[in-house]
Amino acid sequence: MRSHRQAGLARLYGASALVCLFACAVPLAPALAQDVTDMATNVPSGSQMLLAADTLVYNNDDQTVTAVGAVQIDYGGNKLVAQRVVYNRNTKRMVASGAVEIINSDGTKINSEHIDITDDFADGFVNALRVETPEKAYFAAESAERMGGVLTTFHNGVYTACEPCEDKPDKAPTWRVKARKIIWNGEKKTVRFENANFEFFGFPLAYLPAFEIADPTVKRKSGFLIPGINYKTDLGFGVKVPYYFALSPTYDLTVTGTGYTKQGFLGEAEWRQRFNNGEYTLKMAGIRQENPEEFINSSGFNVDSGADGDPNKFRGMMGTKGQFAINPRWNFGWDVLLQSDKNFSRTYSIDGFSDVTHQSTIYLTGLDGRNYFDVRAMRFEVQENTLASDPSARAAQQPWVLPSLDYAYIPDMSVAGGQLSFNVNARVISRDRLDQAFETAYDDSTPVERVRGIEGQSSRLTAEAEWKRTFTTDGGLQLTPLLALRGDAGYVSATSNSLAAINEMATNLGVDDNMRTSLSRYMATAGLEMRWPVLFSMPSSSHIVEPMAQVFVRPNEQYVGGLAVPNEDAQSFVFDASTLFERDKFSGYDRMEGGTRANVGFRYSGAYDNGWSTNAIFGQSYQLAGQNSFSAPDLVNVGAYSGLDKPTSDYVGLIGFNSPSGFSGSLSGRFDEQSFDVRRAEVKAAYSGLPISLSAKYAFIQAQPLYGFTNDRHEVTLGASTHLAENWRVFGTGTYNLEQNVLVKDGVGFAYNDSCFTYLMTFSESRDSITKEVSQNVGFNLSFRTLGDFGTSQSSIDTIQ
Secondary structure (H helix, E strand, C coil), X not given: CCCHHHHHHHHHHHHHHXXXXXXXCXXXXXXXXXXXXXXXXXXXXXXXXXXXXXXXXXXXXXXEEEEEEEEEEEECCEEEEEEEEEEECCCCEEEEEEEEEEECCCCCEEEXXXXXXECXXXXXXXXXXXXXXXXXXXXXXXXXXXXXCCEEEEEEEEEECCCCCCCCCCCCCCEEEEEEEEEEECCCCEEEEEEEEEEXXXXXEEEEEEEEEECCCCCECCEECCCEEEEECCCEEEEEEEEEEEEECCEEEXXXXXXXXXXXXXXXXXXXXXXXXXXXXXXEXXXXXXXXXXXXXXXXXXXXXXXXXXXXXXXXXXXXXEEEECCXXXXXXXEEEEECCCCHHHXXXXXXXXXXXXXXXXXXXXXXXXXXXXEEEEEEXXXXXXXXXXXXXXXXXXXXXXXXXXXEECCXXXXXXXXXXXEEEEEEEEECXXXXXXXXXXXXXXXXXXXXECCEEEEEEEEEEEEECCEECCCCCEEEEEEEEEEEEEEEEECHHHHHHHHHHHHHHCCECCCCCEEXXXXXXXXXXXXXXXXXXXXXXXXXXXXXXXXXXXXXXXXXXXXCCCXXXXXXXXXXXXXXXXXXXXCXXXXXXXXXXXXXXXXXXXXXXXXXXEEEEXXXXXXXXXXXXXXXXXXXXXXXXXXXXXXXXXXXXXXXXXXXXXXXXXXXXXXXXXXXXXXXXXXXXXXXXXXXXXXXXXXXXXXXXXXXXXXXXXXXXXXXXXXXXXXXEEEEEEEEECCCCEEEEEEEEEEEECCCEXXXXXXXXXXXXXXXXXXXEEEEEEEECCCEEEECCHHHHHCCC
């Protein structure tokens, strides 16, 4: 009798699996670009049959040879083991009986109590057999016929890709197909089922008169792939049907049609080709939308239906990716997206091109030991739900980077007993629209434009050399002197719109607005780092405390205190424990630290016999002389609210721990240097183990009016996952904005996974922090090994993982 647990699982899977079964009623094939292997039994000409047995009896009258007891036959790589084998010289057939096992040269295993087969192992009749393929697919039948070495017909057969349970071999597998007849064609590489029933945990779910799949050995075969479904509010339900063309061992084509209930038919095509030194893909997609009014937002704007002013316009894309190895050290590649509007690929979840910010790039990269070279041209596609004519739209403000160059070289031999390194960076940027942001000034009333990117062209070339050497004293003090020299050369061609925005910003801030058309600058640094690691060894633990101090002496940053130099690559900046001991804390090359600065603090690590470990870092930075680069505004005010914009910086610290039980946590933050008030903080805690995993994160950032954040920001993210049974998992996550009282996003899901079947279902929501509009997403995926996958696009699943 089947258990109640099996019945419950079967009912839970039923709805999704039944849809998948109807999709399987057409020929199917997995789309993996590998070569097809020949499953037909291949006996080399001139092969000799080797036989071993306890007893061998010759009967000249009947022209038979009988082998009895531990019979083993090896013929052309095919092996047969049985208790008794009778060979008839006239008919050239063998009859094997008693625990018969045949292992074909391709690795396929056949088990039966009685086998009647020709001496070339090609034709035969098998009763009550079980077949195991090298790919761990299983056939069983009451009887079977094998003809021509390529065609096997199973009568009253069963097929599954689930391995049998060792403890309960008679237990029904997760899924199996029972059929009146199963025809395995080793030449066409197909398995055909006639009068078949699909069973789930031993329960029949669907009857299929006939369907065909690729045989388990096939890596590439033309045919329909498993269909998929998806749903989005503005698109409706969609049914996706792909067809795969195996055109050659080195190239193939997949054509996909998707019908949406609200928007009509979407066509896709993907071409893939592989060479000895690389591969490339080309994807195209297009649709003529039937109901573009579905994209109208709460403000009445049609933000996502195509080009402005033409909502019924055909929408489409073309994308290509490739990578080739020129030689063992050099690689060339590209990732390019072209589309009719800024958000088509994300709206329709085009696989490989649906990320929020897609970086189109062409690159050449070289790597040899510690030496690195990279040159690339880039364009950033921001796929956002805003009108292209909206001044705040980010898509049209993105630049062309033509090109960006990085080169690093570290000589193999030391120089004056120390390590010498060279770095070169260059970039050329062209932007068609001014990238400016309107925020609030220091007095909370005057609007200020942050010019994040000028309209026009700018270029910069940077070369830098650094030498450092570490000396260790008898007392364990480590001294590392450092010398560095950097030089920059640049060119700027800003349009009148850019100059007007810069002039307005300069007026509001009371600084120089002299945007230079060309510039050259340098920075020379002499530094000394002192570390004194001290080991404290205890009976059950050991601890290392390492006081540290750094001093960097250098001139003032040139062109600082005004708006003379664009800042394109050093806009993202956070001062925390991870950047405390950096020589130059700016994130890019367009800005550089100047003046004399000292960084002081300590690092700590501890290890315990019970498996626990702890770590910490704490310190402060001081501007000792010269102009503080972080207190002087640039086009984006990158140093504002950083904690470094004062002679004595804020304190930064981090403390964390890990336990052998899977529990871990950390606390990091930045604290006011006088009042010790929290300016920025992050708390993390996690537990990973069976049957439950938990994670929690709290983030706090003090108000930053110059960046448009007039209030403090508090955000909490929680996540959990638990295993309800051996193969079952339930999980969920949520992010809540405490300041705006908005559940920014949340989601739940459950999954089942074993060796032959995977089931995943998710539900997620996201909310706009201002309009509070809710976007919902439902996704599910079923994967039957050797049969294929069925469900929604993977992107809907990834939103909650």
